[in-house]
Amino acid sequence: MKRLYAALILTIFAAFPARAEIEIQTLTSPGGLKAWLVEEHSIPFVALEVRFRGGTSLDAPDKRGAVNLMTGLLEEGAGELDAQGFATAREALAARIQFDAGGDGLTVSARMLTENRDEVVALMRSALVEPRFDADAIERVRGQVLANLKSRATDPQDIVGETFDALAYGDHPYGSYDGGTPESVAALTRDDLVAAFQGAIARDRVYVSAVGDITAAELGTLMDSLLGDLPETGAEMPVDVAFGASGGITVVPFPSPQSVARFGQPGIGIESPDFFAAYLLNTILGGAGYFNSRLNQEVRETRGLTYGISTYLIDSDHAESIIGAVSTVNPRMAETVEVVRAEWAKIAAEGVTAEELAAAKTYLTGAYPLRFDGNEPIAQILVGMQMDDRTPDYVTTRNAQVEAVTLEQINRVAAELYRPEALRFVIVGAPEGLESSDDAGAGEPVDGPTPG
Amino acid sequence: MTSRLASLALFAGLAATSALAAGDVTDFTLENGMEVVVVEDHRAPVVMHMVWYRIGAADEPPGKSGIAHFLEHLMFKGTDERASGEFSQVVEANGGSDNAFTSQDYTAYYQRVAADRLGLMMEMEADRMRDLVLDDVTTERDVILEERATRTDSEPRALFSEAMSAALYRNSPNGIPIIGWKSEMEGLSREDALAFYERFYAPNNAILVVAGDVTPDAVKQLAEEYYGPLEPSAGLAPRMRPQEPPAVAEQRLVMKDERVSQPSMVRSYLAPQRRAGDQADAAALVFLSELLGGSSTTSVLSRALQFDTNTAIYAGASYSATSLDETTFSFVVVPAEGVSLAEAETALDETLAKFMAEGPDQQAFERIKMQIRAREIYALDDVGDIGNRYGEALTSGLTIADVKAWPEALQAVTPEDVMRVAQDVLQAPGSVTGWLEPEDGEGS
Numbered sequence: 001m002k003r004l005y006a007a008l009i010l011t012i013f014a015a016f017p018a019r020a021e022i023e024i025q026t027l028t029s030p031g032g033l034k035a036w037l038v039e040e041h042s043i044p045f046v047a048l049e050v051r052f053r054g055g056t057s058l059d060a061p062d063k064r065g066a067v068n069l070m071t072g073l074l075e076e077g078a079g080e081l082d083a084q085g086f087a088t089a090r091e092a093l094a095a096r097i098q099f100d101a102g103g104d105g106l107t108v109s110a111r112m113l114t115e116n117r118d119e120v121v122a123l124m125r126s127a128l129v130e131p132r133f134d135a136d137a138i139e140r141v142r143g144q145v146l147a148n149l150k151s152r153a154t155d156p157q158d159i160v161g162e163t164f165d166a167l168a169y170g171d172h173p174y175g176s177y178d179g180g181t182p183e184s185v186a187a188l189t190r191d192d193l194v195a196a197f198q199g200a201i202a203r204d205r206v207y208v209s210a211v212g213d214i215t216a217a218e219l220g221t222l223m224d225s226l227l228g229d230l231p232e233t234g235a236e237m238p239v240d241v242a243f244g245a246s247g248g249i250t251v252v253p254f255p256s257p258q259s260v261a262r263f264g265q266p267g268i269g270i271e272s273p274d275f276f277a278a279y280l281l282n283t284i285l286g287g288a289g290y291f292n293s294r295l296n297q298e299v300r301e302t303r304g305l306t307y308g309i310s311t312y313l314i315d316s317d318h319a320e321s322i323i324g325a326v327s328t329v330n331p332r333m334a335e336t337v338e339v340v341r342a343e344w345a346k347i348a349a350e351g352v353t354a355e356e357l358a359a360a361k362t363y364l365t366g367a368y369p370l371r372f373d374g375n376e377p378i379a380q381i382l383v384g385m386q387m388d389d390r391t392p393d394y395v396t397t398r399n400a401q402v403e404a405v406t407l408e409q410i411n412r413v414a415a416e417l418y419r420p421e422a423l424r425f426v427i428v429g430a431p432e433g434l435e436s437s438d439d440a441g442a443g444e445p446v447d448g449p450t451p452g
Numbered sequence: 453m454t455s456r457l458a459s460l461a462l463f464a465g466l467a468a469t470s471a472l473a474a475g476d477v478t479d480f481t482l483e484n485g486m487e488v489v490v491v492e493d494h495r496a497p498v499v500m501h502m503v504w505y506r507i508g509a510a511d512e513p514p515g516k517s518g519i520a521h522f523l524e525h526l527m528f529k530g531t532d533e534r535a536s537g538e539f540s541q542v543v544e545a546n547g548g549s550d551n552a553f554t555s556q557d558y559t560a561y562y563q564r565v566a567a568d569r570l571g572l573m574m575e576m577e578a579d580r581m582r583d584l585v586l587d588d589v590t591t592e593r594d595v596i597l598e599e600r601a602t603r604t605d606s607e608p609r610a611l612f613s614e615a616m617s618a619a620l621y622r623n624s625p626n627g628i629p630i631i632g633w634k635s636e637m638e639g640l641s642r643e644d645a646l647a648f649y650e651r652f653y654a655p656n657n658a659i660l661v662v663a664g665d666v667t668p669d670a671v672k673q674l675a676e677e678y679y680g681p682l683e684p685s686a687g688l689a690p691r692m693r694p695q696e697p698p699a700v701a702e703q704r705l706v707m708k709d710e711r712v713s714q715p716s717m718v719r720s721y722l723a724p725q726r727r728a729g730d731q732a733d734a735a736a737l738v739f740l741s742e743l744l745g746g747s748s749t750t751s752v753l754s755r756a757l758q759f760d761t762n763t764a765i766y767a768g769a770s771y772s773a774t775s776l777d778e779t780t781f782s783f784v785v786v787p788a789e790g791v792s793l794a795e796a797e798t799a800l801d802e803t804l805a806k807f808m809a810e811g812p813d814q815q816a817f818e819r820i821k822m823q824i825r826a827r828e829i830y831a832l833d834d835v836g837d838i839g840n841r842y843g844e845a846l847t848s849g850l851t852i853a854d855v856k857a858w859p860e861a862l863q864a865v866t867p868e869d870v871m872r873v874a875q876d877v878l879q880a881p882g883s884v885t886g887w888l889e890p891e892d893g894e895g896s
């Protein structure tokens with residue numbers, strides 16, 4: 001078996017040529033499942049990351065929240081074990097098995113000791129192949145989901161996100177909170193949950209990575225026993241959706257000393273030849289964690305308007321956007337909006353300087369290898385790369401792609417990408433001197449306390 | 453590529469037998485009194501460089517709440533050698549990330565960088581330990597006020613938590629929020645910050661923690677070069693802070709806020725912390741917390757309130773073991789739809805009374821012991837976090853020997869120990885029970 005395996009390992013890529021720290025093996029199990037592996041035998045555990053493309057976007061239109069509730073139930077009883085039995089078994093093995101439903105994928109993150117790996121895999125398999133969806137478990141987890149929805153209804157951060165998404169994506173799954181609404185969640189039946197399960201978890205959409213104390217042969221066996229019995233296919237993927245919000249301001253009144261804002265406009269995808277130029281631009285304008293970003297300097301450091309402001313280049317499976325977030329006390333939100341708009345217009349009109357480009361390149365290329373420190377973070381990165389259709393050599397070519405962006409290219413992209421007139425702000429709070437510029441979003445009901 | 457494959461195969465073969473294990477810890481002290489802890493992990497060429505000061509919010513002068521945290525922000529301004537903001541610029545120009553955090557007991561600064569940039573980080577951190585230059589501080593004061601507005605004033609749960617701590621700690625400064633009371637924050641000045649800085653930021657009040665792809669010898673050489681020349685501060689007194697008097701009365705709080713839609717209740721008790729050379733009670737309290745409310749499925753409270761009955765959608769316990777002064781043990785219950793806070797509280801009381809009468813389930817006890825043992829293995833995957841353990845402990849009155857003894861102290865806990873500390877902590881007078889509910893809630 002081992003000899004067969006050696007033949008199946010296609011390539012080995014080294015992330016850091018100078019140090020050969022990350023050696024990614026790509027392999028196919030005897031049963032035909034693919035995975036990426038980094039062997040790291042110095043600590044006796046393995047981090048395993050399994051992701052099924054689709055996630056909560058696979059919800060049927062009138063069943064919003066089904067995938068989320070279903071995912072919450074995977075650890076609430078499977079095979080011979082009820083919820084108590086499943087948790088007891090997992091705790092006795094000191095393993096972590098986490099299920100998470102996201103907009104583009106359902107993720108199972110696990111870490112397990114080498115000493116009891118087979119038992120942990122058997123437990124995971126049972127959750128993925130034969131979950132019980134017991135009636136008492138459904139009601140218990142439904143109660144937790146409904147309580148969460150209730151809290152979200154009076155949380156300005158949640159209200160701002162939901163209002164913005166609805167404006168941007170309308171009826172597409174991206175346009176609504178994937179936990180569902182109190183009405184949709186209350187109406188979900190066991191059959192709906194079983195249908196969501198059958199739609200979301202299948203072999204044709206699975207991506208696997210493992211990092212740690214495991215060999216390629218062992219991982220092949222593990223995958224076949226964990227995923228071999230899954231159905232071949234599931235629900236159809238959703239269609240792409242254009243960013244639909246227009247420029248303007250939407251104010252949602254809310255009684256709080258602070259206003260929270262989300263702002264955004266159409267974005268760019270990773271498949272674009274200009275993606276890295278856009279990535280550098282976003283870093284310079286408002287990159288999260290980038291102290292030198294223009295918005296951090298202008299809004300926080302120079303004016304003291306906020307504790308934090310960041311922008312993000314979002315490339316989901318079916319939509320692209322540039323999104324920013326900021327909070328400030330009500331009397332200062334108008335000034336904050338003005339500064340953000342001015343910076344948006346400035347980068348579109350003037351682009352960036354050679355110095356800014358060089359500094360952002362140094363930062364991004366230097367920070368990249370620092371991500372690969374630890375079995376669990378590496379396992380997550382490797383699954384993300386597979387979801388993005390990258391090849392393993394991306395870890396060695398990525399920095400060169402960042403370096404290759406020229407000042408001419410980045411400033412052409414700045415002029416094409418940033419559209420100050422298309423920037424939509426959603427503001428939740430009692431911002432002084434600001435009101436909705438149009439009716440966009442005004443019809444969206446927001447459950448919350450009476451505006452004060 | 454072929455030659456690389458061959459060398460990798462050789463590397464892999466060696467890896468199995470060579471001493472590559474992560475987590476080796478070495479410590480030494482510089483002549484000026486600065487303690488140094490090195491945690492090795494040679495898997496990736498990354499290093500975490502941290503300086504922990506034995507100074508936190510609970511050490512602030514009366515009326516100056518928030519000054520420790522405000523100073524933490526101001527430490528990113530200039531020095532006699534560097535312009536304002538340059539510190540973070542240099543870190544970023546080297547591909548690193550940096551930040552800082554403040555607790556009641558410590559203020560810590562860290563940079564995560566490629567291992568070959570360690571010397572540069574030390575040079576900059578040593579520079580700002582003694583040579584901070586402050587100009588106008590009002591803009592940064594606006595930033596910390598915004599931070600308070602975002603994290604506390606906009607979050608009813610955080611306001612409630614402030615109120616709970618203020619009630620529980622009647623004399624200890626642990627009852628004052630780390631970020632500060634807003635009214636006092638508004639008055640913090642440049643002079644306040646500099647006075648605090650000059651007194652407490654010194655090598656003999658600091659611990660250097662370096663975790664990652666480094667050797668102790670290399671760290672020692674660099675530390676002596678950069679931190680070695682710094683003058684120690686004279687007259688640093690032992691940290692004697694006001695202590696809690698014996699509690700005699702239970703307290704009840706009710707907070708109503710229109711932004712709350714999901715009611716919840718919290719019960720807090722004063723509890724002993726890990727003490728140098730004496731960690732047994734704290735270790736037993738970790739087990740008590742895990743047994744009662746650690747697992748969201750199998751813990752005593754989850755079983756009783758979420759499974760055997762439909763009383764709560766969440767029930768948990770928490771205990772923070774590492775603290776310079778007395779610490780907190782708490783329960784939280786979020787009632788299920790249709791269950792009142794009064795009913796939830798009664799269910800909590802009944803469950804605790806039953807536990808006190810019956811003691812822990814032996815199998816549950818063994819599962820927790822297994823998980824705590826496994827945690828030590830998983831911890832090796834993140835040596836920065838192991839570094840944090842040392843920084844936190846050494847700024848909270850503990851020694852390196854205490855940190856190394858802690859896993860054994862945990863493995864030595866018996867069910868009898870757990871019941872003894874449960875008696876001491878949960879049955880003493882002085883608990884605070886708080887209800888957080890919507891404007892039209894049941895509490896009076």
